[in-house]
Amino acid sequence: QAGLTQPPSVSKDLRQTATLTCTGNSNNVGDQGAAWLQQHQGHPPKLLSYRNNNRPSGISERFSASRSRNTASLTITGLQPEDEADYYCSAWDSSLSAWVFGGGTKLTVL
Amino acid sequence: EVQMVESGGGLVQPGGSLRLSCAASGFTLSSYVMHWVRQAPGKGLEYVSTIRINAGGDTYYGNSVKGRFTISADSSKNTLYLQMGSLTPEDTALYFCAREDNAFDVWGQGTMVTVSS
Numbered sequence: 230q231a232g233l234t235q236p237p238s239v240s241k242d243l244r245q246t247a248t249l250t251c252t253g254n255s256n257n258v259g260d261q262g263a264a265w266l267q268q269h270q271g272h273p274p275k276l277l278s279y280r281n282n283n284r285p286s287g288i289s290e291r292f293s294a295s296r297s298r299n300t301a302s303l304t305i306t307g308l309q310p311e312d313e314a315d316y317y318c319s320a321w322d323s324s325l326s327a328w329v330f331g332g333g334t335k336l337t338v339l
Numbered sequence: 340e341v342q343m344v345e346s347g348g349g350l351v352q353p354g355g356s357l358r359l360s361c362a363a364s365g366f367t368l369s370s371y372v373m374h375w376v377r378q379a380p381g382k383g384l385e386y387v388s389t390i391r392i393n394a395g396g397d398t399y400y401g402n403s404v405k406g407r408f409t410i411s412a413d414s415s416k417n418t419l420y421l422q423m424g425s426l427t428p429e430d431t432a433l434y435f436c437a438r439e440d441n442a443f444d445v446w447g448q449g450t451m452v453t454v455s456s
Contacts, residue, residue: 264442266384273435273449274384279442317384319442326399328374333383 233258233318235331242339245308249334251301251318257329258320263301265294266317268333274317277303305336313338341365341445343419343436348450355426359450361419361436368392369414372439375421377432378449387434388421403429426454 234252241247251263262281266274278284278294281301291306301318318331347359359375372394375387388410389399398410409422419436431454437443 266443268384273446274437274443275446276442276444279444283441285441285444315383319384319386325402327401328376328386328389330376330384330386 232329233263233320233331235316235318235334237332238335238337240337240339241308243308243310247305247308247312247336249303249305249316249318249336251303251331253299253301253320253322253329255299256324257322258296258301258318259299260323261321262296263294263318263320265292265301265303266319268315268317270314277316308338310338312336341438343438343445343447345434345436345447345450348434348452350453350455351426352456353427353454355454356422356424357426357452359421359423359434359436359452361421361447363417363419363438366438367414368412368417368419373410373412373419374437374439374443375408375410375419375434376437376443377430377434377452379429379432382432385432389439390419423452426452428454430454 264279265277268274281296282294315333317333322329342364386401390410391397407425411420433449435449436447438445
């Protein structure tokens with residue numbers, strides 16, 4: 230099942246800005262937009278944003294999402310040690326009638 | 340408090356079957372779309388299945404489980420299920436249930452399924 234494409238890893242310095250990308254196609258990211266999830270080791274995923282840039286209650290404004298055609302992006306400003314985690318994008322694929330996930334990006338905060 | 344607790348995982352032989360449960364509390368299961376998502380050890384998230392409990396009960400499956408797994412829900416017990424059959428070692432994973440309220444907004448802690456002889 231075709232998934233979304235994410236870079237395997239990103240490293241940034243403390244207090245800097247990281248931008249994570251997620252590339253799909255017109256049937257998923259380009260259609261319904263993407264959701265972003267954060268997962269710390271040993272914990273279930275946590276929803277950060279949905280439909281491109283809507284944040285659930287309690288999610289810091291340091292996390293913002295956007296989309297340009299078939300590519301979604303998650304920008305994290307003022308990086309903190311607790312931001313070190315795996316980040317996944319996900320989207321409903323209308324041609325597959327299924328959700329698809331990216332392979333995940335491991336964010337390291339130096 | 341909104342919460343979901345998975346159970347039913349364990350060790351099963353290749354070719355075997357298992358039924359996972361996801362008990363929901365703090366919300367009414369029948370008002371939502373519910374999902375199963377799995378994560379193999381050290382790997383990323385993989386979509387398994389969806390049931391639109393709040394809209395006719397339509398079901399959807401990932402290609403890797405289609406024809407082998409069945410998702411269902413019992414509204415009287417506020418519980419989601421995943422019946423898994425013809426299991427292979429590639430099905431070894433931590434299985435999460437997740438609620439959809441604008442994407443996957445609430446997750447359980449997961450239940451581990453290991454397929455091995």
